[in-house]
Amino acid sequence: MGGEVNATMLAARIRKERRSADASSFVLDVSIEVSPGITILFGASGAGKSTLLDCVAGLARPDEGQIAAGGEVLFDSARGIHVPTPKRRTAYVFQTLALFPHLSAEENVAYGLTELREEERREQVEAILKAFRVEKLGKQRPDKISGGEKQRIALARSLVTEPRVLLLDEPLTGLDAELKASIVDDLRAWNAAKGIPILYVTHSREEVDALGERVIALDNGRVASTGRPMDVLDAPRRKKLAQAAGFENLLSATVLDLREADGVMRVKLGDSACEIEVPLGYAAAGSRVRVAVRAGDILLATEPPRGLSARNVLDGRIVSLEQRGTMAMARVDCGIAFIVHITPGAVRELELTAGRRVWVVLKTHSCHLVE
Amino acid sequence: MEALWLSMRLAACVAVILLVIGTPVAYGLAFSNWRGKFLLESVVALPLVLPPTVLGFYALVAMGPRGPLGKLWIALFGHGLAFTFGGLILASVLYSLPFAVQPLIASFEGVDRKLLDASAVLGAGGLRTFCRVILPLSLPGAVTAAVLSFAHTLGEFGVVLMVGGNLAGVTRTVSIDIYDHVQSLEYGQANRMALVLLAISFVVLSVVYAVNRRVWTPWAAK
Numbered sequence: 001m002g003g004e005v006n007a008t009m010l011a012a013r014i015r016k017e018r019r020s021a022d023a024s025s026f027v028l029d030v031s032i033e034v035s036p037g038i039t040i041l042f043g044a045s046g047a048g049k050s051t052l053l054d055c056v057a058g059l060a061r062p063d064e065g066q067i068a069a070g071g072e073v074l075f076d077s078a079r080g081i082h083v084p085t086p087k088r089r090t091a092y093v094f095q096t097l098a099l100f101p102h103l104s105a106e107e108n109v110a111y112g113l114t115e116l117r118e119e120e121r122r123e124q125v126e127a128i129l130k131a132f133r134v135e136k137l138g139k140q141r142p143d144k145i146s147g148g149e150k151q152r153i154a155l156a157r158s159l160v161t162e163p164r165v166l167l168l169d170e171p172l173t174g175l176d177a178e179l180k181a182s183i184v185d186d187l188r189a190w191n192a193a194k195g196i197p198i199l200y201v202t203h204s205r206e207e208v209d210a211l212g213e214r215v216i217a218l219d220n221g222r223v224a225s226t227g228r229p230m231d232v233l234d235a236p237r238r239k240k241l242a243q244a245a246g247f248e249n250l251l252s253a254t255v256l257d258l259r260e261a262d263g264v265m266r267v268k269l270g271d272s273a274c275e276i277e278v279p280l281g282y283a284a285a286g287s288r289v290r291v292a293v294r295a296g297d298i299l300l301a302t303e304p305p306r307g308l309s310a311r312n313v314l315d316g317r318i319v320s321l322e323q324r325g326t327m328a329m330a331r332v333d334c335g336i337a338f339i340v341h342i343t344p345g346a347v348r349e350l351e352l353t354a355g356r357r358v359w360v361v362l363k364t365h366s367c368h369l370v371e
Numbered sequence: 372m373e374a375l376w377l378s379m380r381l382a383a384c385v386a387v388i389l390l391v392i393g394t395p396v397a398y399g400l401a402f403s404n405w406r407g408k409f410l411l412e413s414v415v416a417l418p419l420v421l422p423p424t425v426l427g428f429y430a431l432v433a434m435g436p437r438g439p440l441g442k443l444w445i446a447l448f449g450h451g452l453a454f455t456f457g458g459l460i461l462a463s464v465l466y467s468l469p470f471a472v473q474p475l476i477a478s479f480e481g482v483d484r485k486l487l488d489a490s491a492v493l494g495a496g497g498l499r500t501f502c503r504v505i506l507p508l509s510l511p512g513a514v515t516a517a518v519l520s521f522a523h524t525l526g527e528f529g530v531v532l533m534v535g536g537n538l539a540g541v542t543r544t545v546s547i548d549i550y551d552h553v554q555s556l557e558y559g560q561a562n563r564m565a566l567v568l569l570a571i572s573f574v575v576l577s578v579v580y581a582v583n584r585r586v587w588t589p590w591a592a593k
Contacts, residue, residue: 059488085491098489102507111503112493161493 010034010165010197014055014065028052028062028221034165034197038188040208040229041201043218044263044280049201052218053167056199057092058085069197070164091158092167097150099142105129105153106138112161128156132186148179155183159190166191166198177210184211203260219279220365247292248339250370255283264311264364267291272335276312278367290370295341299361300330302350312362314338321347321354328352332360373540374548375567381456381544382524385463389471389520390513392464397475398501416473418466427533430462434534454536459544462534463524470519478512479505511582522575526568 013031028048041049054060056067058074061082067075069090074083099108106125113121129135132152137145145153151171158166172180191198200211208215212229253267256275264277267289276291283289305313316334328347330340338360342352352358399405400412418426433440434452440461444452452458482505490500506513528546535542537551545564552561 057488057492059491085488086494086496088492089494090492092488092492094485094489096483096485098483098485100486100489100504111490111495114494114499157493 008036008070008195008197010056010067010069010199012052012056012065012067014052014062014067016051016055016060016062016064018051026221028055030218030221030223032216032223032226034199034216035214036195036197037191037213038184038198038200038211039214039216040212041199041216041218042203042208043224044203045261046220047218047263048221049203049218050169053092053169053199053201056165057090057167058083058088059092072164089161089163090165090167091161091163093151093154093158093169093171095170095173097154097171099150099154099157101142104139104141105134105145108142108153109157109160111157124160128160129153131190132156132183148175148183151175151183152186155187159194162194164196166196168198168200170201170203172207173204177206180207181210203263247368247370248295248341249291249293249298251291251293251336253278253289253291255281255285255287255289257285269336274314274335276314276362276367277364278369279365281369283369292368292370293338293362293366295329295339297363297366298338298340300332300340300342300346300350300352301359301361302352302356304359305361308361310361310363312360312364312367314360314362316358316360318352318354318356318358321352323347332358334360374543374545375564377456377540377543378525378545381459381463382521384460385467385524386471386517386521388460388464389467390517393468393471393475393516393520394513397472397479398505400472401476401479416469419469423466423527423529424533426466427462427530430458430465430530430534434458434461453534454538454542456541459531459535459542462530463527466527466530467520467523470523471516474512474515474519475509478509478515481512482508514582515579518575518579522572525571 011033014028016028018026018028026046026048028051030048030052032052041052043049051060055062055065055075056069062075062077064077065075066073066077069088072083073079073081074088074090075081099105100111103111106129109125109129110121113124116124125138126135129138132155134149134152134156137149137153142150142153154171172183175183187198202208202211208229214227215229216226217224251269253269253276256266256268258265258280260280263280265280265283266275267278268275269291278291281289299310301313304315314334316332316338319331319333319337321331322329323344326344328342328344330342330352332338332340340360346352396411396415400408400415431453432438434444435441436445436451436453441452444450444457452461486504486508487500490504495503526546527544528550531542531544531547535544535547537543537547543551545568549561549564549568552558552564
């Protein structure tokens, strides 16, 4: 960060490591600045979007970094500052909305207004319910209220507290486009007067197109790109060819289908029958892309591997095997040729020789799309 | 009937006291990540597996004139704790502790964590979140806790016999009264008392199951 940070801006530099049970670790390492208005935080499930929001709201604690909003420092690992969640004034609407089931819509909205006198509180609740067009539902409990209206009440409940920042974690999933647009219009109208930064998480491309002024694309815990939706989404995660210089395997491929919810797409390699899964690249099905893989990122197995997290396993045969100093280079033919770097120890122990049948294992995130 | 009235009074006192001390204990067990938590869990569950006579024996020793509790009590009030109504309450609270704490833990743990996050984000601290969100949503658990500790205390025998003895109007509870009648071959009177206890137990358990099946809920929509 450093330098001037606008008083209404949200600025965060966060590093947080998360270890899961299978000992694989995930690192969120981002630096973002969010100015007033809606900014979309875009990325596949598991890209770190929710972790980022949790850190801003104080529900999770970064290992390292700084977070500031509305001109106030909320977290600073160097200075040991960690403002507790209730004191942060960051509004957060969860995907599940988390409306209190035992309270009416009015009581839900009034929940965060503790410091006001009774009549002021009533006025504010009434005003915001009206701004989000749900004033008629004040006495109802959440289980009697329909989907879109629940979303409106959850927004009203968060915004009535005059937050510094609004965090929205896929709050409008499951609504049709028209309903979404009308809720977003009401949100924009409300924010025209308040001018707070709104960080809106989604993994849906459509929502980005409908909402987008600014987009921050997250990929595997890092900011892949930022900018206008067109600039970010048409070429996110694609490396320039020059950057791909260190990749021994550069394969042309045809996109078969996109799986947006998983953040991946299936591609067919060259003219072979090989199909692999690669990170979502916003290419249409049928279009041609290039996939780069480092020779050192590829695993070889002498038996069909089972129980792996890696998504791509290709059956092949070693064509040639060369010793190059402390490294062995294998050419493997799976219908398409791969160059694989392995250690001499692995060659000895697995008794790898030219002609031997092997299985090539590729992690999805080791497959990089190249422009 | 004097014995029944005494038992009812005892059970009611114990249920109220257990709600008051059981709630913070259950809160700690449900929400803390303290590593030694299992030890406290074991202590709370101990009365479930311990013979009542063992619990009663240690309670009696502690309350006796040379026990720590007994000495304290004599210093404070000028009389001993064993063989008094107060002593009975204390021993019964220990004996029924798991019956209050475990339903409370279960219902606290059943509250959606996202609601707690939502409460914190809206500016509420721990106490406010507890009073406005956790407690109202745990009402069935609290009812279960109160009812079970009441019923369990009403029917206890071994602990009462050890700690309270058999003093009419002071420590002679209904279960001891029934035992007395049987000993003196007064089966008619024993049966009357036993029937009353059976009826009360049935009603009480019906309340518990009805609340937990949500046959009615305290916050049912109008």
